[in-house]
Amino acid sequence: MTNSQETPQNPRLPLTLQLGNATAEEQQRLMASIFAHTQEGIVITDAEATIVEVNHAFCELTGYSREEVIGHNPRLLQSGHHSPEIYAALWQALLDQGHWQGELWNRRKDGRMIAELMAIWAVKDLCGAITHYIGIFSDITASKQSEQRLQQMAYHDALTRLPNRVLLLDRLQKEIARTDRQDILLAVCYLDLDGFKPVNDLLGHVAGDQLLIMVADRLRHCIRESDTVARLGGDEFVVLFADLTRVEECHNTLDRLLRVLAEPYTVSNQSVEVTASVGVTLCPQDGGDADTLLRHADQAMYLAKQTGRNRYVLFDAEHDRQIRAHRDQLSRIDTALDTGELRLYYQPKVDMYRGTVIGAEALVRWQHPERGLLPPSEFLPVIEGHILMVKLDHWVFTEALRQMACWHMQGLRFAISVNVSATTLQQAGFPDWLAALLAAHPQVPPQALELEIVETIALDDLGRVLPVIQRCITLGVGFALDDFGTGYSSLTYFRRLPVRTLKIDQSFVRNMLVDTEDMTIVEVVINLAQTFQRAVIAEGMETALHGAALLRLGCHCAQGYGIARPMPPEAFPEWARGFTQHPLWAAGMAFEGVLLINVEAEHRTWVGQVDDFVHGTLPYAPLINDDQCCRFGRWYSQQGLLRYGHLATFQTVEPLHRQFHQLAQELIGLHTTDASAALARLAELYAVCDALIEHLYRLQKELLAP
Structure with missing residues (x-):
């Protein structure tokens, strides 16, 4: 790999390209030319995912200079758009298959999000051990944005920008499938405005459209990211509340939704008021297909209008029982x-x-x-x-x-x-x-x-x-x-x-x-x-x-x-x-030994990271400093040794501390060659950590003794 003196125009790549009878030098020169002049961004890391080289296109696409990224992990480009599970799957594919390809949203140095079509390969030596990773990517932001615009036109209502019936049915079917796989509830709420027609007739269709846009905005602010609000047409809307674990969650949100919608609107310089009647049905209790759920919710909505408007009514009888119970609870608290x-x-x-x-x-x-x-x-x-x-x-x-x-x-x-x-x-x-x-x-x-x-x-x-x-x-x-x-x-x-x-x-x-x-x-x-x-x-x-x-x-x-x-x-x-x-508080502001309190947090965190890595839930090896470089190690060998080195309790801490770091690093290395052996020895690390913390508390108690 390149060292700090080499230029990005002449990198020593961790690959060779076999071209007939070309000499190794010719192959290396050709690879360097491809690396320097290709329009795709290229990033090369070592086996620990530390960047060792990037090409000019990488710098153009990300906004980072070569010097700014060398020695860092590619995660500095992460946008926060993807869940940890996406990256875990990426690393698992690299470990299992040696390569991964897909789309990622990353963030440039200037903060702008870019969509990338990326391919990553694991490079192995003759013994089969991974030595490097190579990633090649291109900027597909423009095409993704164009795709999003087309989807917006096809699946969203032109007036309110809310999802239309087509997108609603697609999301509804997906949420129904999720309720089958997971122990969660889905609430389908059919909403019709009360008093919209008089406003539309009196002030005109333009004012009516303005009112519908305002209603849509209020609905958006009443839901979570996991929920959906759609417009079916006219003054009818549907709201999907997903990932519910208790029916009461739906009640509280609907109460707030009705209260927000009932607040006055200013349309064409006039104050108008409309409310909403809402019919609610639950999945999976009340049917398992989209048409049935929408029909039941529509029926419940008409019942809400008949019983006074500006309210919601549940189609499900069990849910009605729970509503009565909730009202009883409110009444009991009021009595209290x-x-x-x-x-x-x-x-x-x-x-x-x-x-x-x-x-x-x-x-x-x-x-x-x-x-x-x-x-x-x-x-x-x-x-x-x-x-x-x-x-x-x-x-x-x-x-x-x-x-x-x-x-x-x-x-x-x-x-x-x-x-x-x-x-x-x-x-x-x-x-x-x-x-x-x-x-x-x-x-x-x-x-x-x-x-x-x-x-x-x-x-x-x-x-x-x-x-x-x-x-x-x-x-x-x-x-x-x-x-x-x-x-x-x-x-x-x-x-x-x-x-x-x-x-x-x-x-x-x-x-x-x-x-x-x-x-x-x-x-x-x-x-x-x-x-x-x-x-x-x-x-x-x-x-x-x-x-x-x-x-x-x-x-x-x-x-x-x-x-x-x-x-x-x-x-x-x-x-x-x-x-x-x-x-302990009286001594706390002046006593340097209080630094020991932080040691338990830091070392137990490391134990948890090693545990996750050995069990395969952490896709990359945790970075654990040696015993001389961690914060406690530096304090121990400097101020601590000078002040408390004469104490026998102080002297017993150092071997345990060194053993902890050596064992942690040993288990990380062992996992790559013999995962089962690393897993079997994980209990040793927990035991050493417990012993270290116990001795630290003994030391702290001795140092704080009058």
């Missing part, structure tokens, strides 16, 4: 609110660095007379998006302010955060209602109340939510962005949100000690908060070690079971008075 069965529990928030209690989060519980104390997961999903959620939120705010007033009268100055739902936040009168509630408790400073909103609520409808947030802030209350990192975080939107606190989602915090990616996410969120001058708090902190790791990353505040479980209000003051700082 009226009869005082709901309770507020409070989970403390602490500043680990200062060792102080800074407040609490109010969390709702249901003291059910028959079932006992129920967590919110047992009843909140039932009322999600329902107007009953507004009633519940109002109760939570009222009860939290009442409790804060009691504590303030006792001299306990606790700040309280309260979760607010999207349904409540989008109520036009919410800021005024909150202002009246604060005025009713003058002893509670508004600054002591914080409203927690989830990321998706804030970003789904920023234009509508932002003025509400700003009006509330003028009252003195603050806002926190909850579950940060779990949604589609956008810096453009985020910097416009006047929130004062970011809450790191508990799913990342809980796994940060055993998953380097979660550790990285936590660190990124902390740095983001600091950059934008926001406070940051971690939820889901389950152990003192989690707290020490958070302190080292720059996050001082946390809540979670590692601090305290949610407790009734009468228990909170006593707990707060008895709270003391954990010794």
